[in-house]
Amino acid sequence: MICRCGLPTVIRTTWRPANPGRRFYCCPKPEPNDGFQDWVDPPMCARSVLIIPGLLNNMNQLQETVRENAAIARKNASKARRFKIMLGLSWLFFVMYLMMK
Known part of the structure; x- marks a missing residue:
């Protein structure tokens, strides 16, 4: 065309x-x-015209929820990494303390 x-x-x-x-x-x-x-x-058909906007709205809400959950997961992964480092350092200091006794 x-x-x-x-x-x-x-x-x-x-x-x-x-x-x-x-x-x-x-x-x-x-x-x-x-x-x-x-x-x-x-x-x-009229039914499709009624249903599709609702489905699109639900899909958009779910995508927003996924984005929010991904941000929370990244934040929690960062916290977990810091806690592992702090735990490792605390054990290191504990072992050093025992060796100095």
Whole structure:
């Protein structure tokens, strides 16, 4: 398909609530461009239009939770490393104390 500007169109995906996940042809130029040209996919059933936004919302919330948990895990790994070093040093000092007696 050719755009009104003469360039071949590109396929993009819309995530707007009315047409979530539906692909469309549009101008390849960055803004300002000729925008929407035509749909690639047929219209979705009403149930899909209702369900997909909720699934996307759940997915985004889960991804945020994963990011938060990964940050907590990195912080805990750093603390564990410090505690191992402190434990090793305490044993070293304990052994040195016993040897000096």
